[in-house]
Amino acid sequence: METLAMGSAVAATGLTTRVATQAAVQSRTTVSSAFVGKSLRLKTSGVSLAAPAQQKLRVIRADAGAQTAQVDTKASTVARKANVNDLPGSEFEGKTVFVRADLNVPLDKSLNITDDTRIRASVPTIQLLVKNGAKVVLASHLGRPKSGPEDKFSLKPVAGRLSELLGQTVELAPDSIGPEVESKIAALKGGQVLLLENVRFYKEEEKNDVEFSKKLAKNIDIFVNDAFGTAHRAHSSTAGIAEFVNKKVAGLLLEKELTYLAGAVSAPAKPFVAIVGGSKVSSKITVIESLMSVCDKVILGGGMIFTFFKADGKNVGGSLVEDDKIDLAKNLVAMAKEKGVELILPVDVIAADKFAPDAATQITSSSDIPEGWMGLDIGPDSIKQFQDALKGSKTVLWNGPMGVFEFKAFAEGTTAIAKTLAGLTKEGAITIIGGGDSVAAVEQAGLASEMSHVSTGGGASLELLEGKVLPGVAALDDF
Numbered sequence: 302m303e304t305l306a307m308g309s310a311v312a313a314t315g316l317t318t319r320v321a322t323q324a325a326v327q328s329r330t331t332v333s334s335a336f337v338g339k340s341l342r343l344k345t346s347g348v349s350l351a352a353p354a355q356q357k358l359r360v361i362r363a364d365a366g367a368q369t370a371q372v373d374t375k376a377s378t379v380a381r382k383a384n385v386n387d388l389p390g391s392e393f394e395g396k397t398v399f400v401r402a403d404l405n406v407p408l409d410k411s412l413n414i415t416d417d418t419r420i421r422a423s424v425p426t427i428q429l430l431v432k433n434g435a436k437v438v439l440a441s442h443l444g445r446p447k448s449g450p451e452d453k454f455s456l457k458p459v460a461g462r463l464s465e466l467l468g469q470t471v472e473l474a475p476d477s478i479g480p481e482v483e484s485k486i487a488a489l490k491g492g493q494v495l496l497l498e499n500v501r502f503y504k505e506e507e508k509n510d511v512e513f514s515k516k517l518a519k520n521i522d523i524f525v526n527d528a529f530g531t532a533h534r535a536h537s538s539t540a541g542i543a544e545f546v547n548k549k550v551a552g553l554l555l556e557k558e559l560t561y562l563a564g565a566v567s568a569p570a571k572p573f574v575a576i577v578g579g580s581k582v583s584s585k586i587t588v589i590e591s592l593m594s595v596c597d598k599v600i601l602g603g604g605m606i607f608t609f610f611k612a613d614g615k616n617v618g619g620s621l622v623e624d625d626k627i628d629l630a631k632n633l634v635a636m637a638k639e640k641g642v643e644l645i646l647p648v649d650v651i652a653a654d655k656f657a658p659d660a661a662t663q664i665t666s667s668s669d670i671p672e673g674w675m676g677l678d679i680g681p682d683s684i685k686q687f688q689d690a691l692k693g694s695k696t697v698l699w700n701g702p703m704g705v706f707e708f709k710a711f712a713e714g715t716t717a718i719a720k721t722l723a724g725l726t727k728e729g730a731i732t733i734i735g736g737g738d739s740v741a742a743v744e745q746a747g748l749a750s751e752m753s754h755v756s757t758g759g760g761a762s763l764e765l766l767e768g769k770v771l772p773g774v775a776a777l778d779d780f
């Protein structure tokens with residue numbers, strides 16, 4: 302996610318969860334306590350349990366009062382991953398703990414945080430460590446800086462908000478590595494939190510550079526990965542660092558996300574519909590093939606659609622297109638026909654003459670956008686088309702807004718789909734919405750509480766569903 306700009310932009314291998322056999326599931330309390338600390342292993346999209354193969358298990362949602370989800374385990378055995386709750390509190394006292402969180406929140410032009418969901422979601426793990434006297438070294442990325450430090454990608458606004466939420470000062474270090482940072486870490490007292498500056502100010506971070514990983518790991522006793530939203534990236538601060546730290550465990554958020562998502566999407570109630578939009582076309586278009594294998598319908602919106610229309614020789618004007626994905630888009634359309642999966646593209650769009658809140662707008666056919674205009678939202682007929690396609694769905698996974706919701710003129714499509722999902726939740730469907738901007742959009746519409754699950758990861762939840770190994774999880778200690 303990036304600050305507002307054109308094009309701004311679900312195997313997990315192990316999860317800690319509470320499982321119960323069908324017979325035992327009647328009393329959730331009994332089940333939970335009965336299995337706490339037991340080395341059960343669950344296979345869900347690459348996540349494995351050391352439970353008998355082919356056994357039907359239920360995963361208990363991490364949040365109270367939630368529904369249970371059927372999980373079909375055709376398990377080979379891979380150890381589950383350790384999490385902070387597997388270590389005694391005393392283990393943290395006086396230790397320097399590196400916490401990787403995903404604090405990549407949306408900012409407006411004045412660098413105000415427009416949605417703090419990811420910061421709030423990171424608080425429980427930090428509080429647990431603070432309470433147990435750890436010296437917390439917190440790290441994150443923000444946006445996608447291209448070359449070195451830039452003020453608009455600084456974590457400064459995050460340090461302020463985190464201080465408010467924790468009720469204690471969170472100092473922002475001037476850098477993520479180097480002598481000044483080392484002395485600040487050395488000066489930390491138990492219970493204090495130091496936030497490192499954006500790790501992506503170093504190109505080495507995204508390359509998972511070994512030397513950079515070693516520098517991040519210097520003087521660190523325990524690595525806690527709580528960055529679910531970035532767990533699909535094999536970067537230095539999410540994966541590489543783990544090589545150089547003795548103890549590495551999942552945080553509470555990572556644990557909770559994996560538990561819920563694995564349960565909900567490994568044997569989803571059908572019909573299962575995926576909605577993919579947003580602007581990270583290259584990282585998400587590749588997931589559509591896998592989605593077609595598990596979903597009954599795949600609905601496309603947002604900036605994702607124009608690469609498909611261009612592939613079909615249609616006029617897309619100045620809309621967001623990723624030319625190097627045109628062949629893939631063509632193949633996906635052919636594949637959908639072969640598999641008999643509905644791949645649904647919007648029939649109309651709201652086109653704008655510029656990428657701005659005050660742009661002139663017109664409703665056009667989505668496949669005939671005039672030269673000099675760009676599609677920034679789905680149109681009214683598409684809203685109706687998507688609502689019809691969603692009728693009767695039992696599981697819906699949504700990542701990526703339908704339009705540039707940050708501008709009122711282009712928020713209608715996203716809001717209408719959010720309302721439709723809220724209605725489906727009331728009818729008993731499982732509705733999952735993931736992604737920094739998608740969650741911001743649903744919060745903006747006041748509908749976040751109407752969804753079954755709001756996930757802090759968009760790309761991560763899609764890759765988890767796809768059955769991929771999430772490198773940020775794979776790097777952690779087996780339980």
Ligand SMILES: Nc1ncnc2c1ncn2[C@@H]1O[C@H](COP(=O)(O)OP(=O)(O)O)[C@@H](O)[C@H]1O
Nearest residue numbers: 310579580581603604704705736737738739759
């Ligand atoms: N038609 C479009 N053209 C350009 N950008 C779009 C369009 N529709 C949505 N977007 C942008 O997509 C961004 C979110 O994309 P993405 O990062 O993929 O979603 P998420 O953070 O939910 O995973 C938003 O900032 C939104 O403005």
Ligand SMILES: O=C(OP(=O)(O)O)[C@H](O)COP(=O)(O)O
Nearest residue numbers: 302405530531736737758759760
């Ligand atoms: O915002 C994020 O992902 P998301 O938009 O898929 O939810 C994460 O912070 C990962 O960011 P990245 O896609 O720049 O690696």
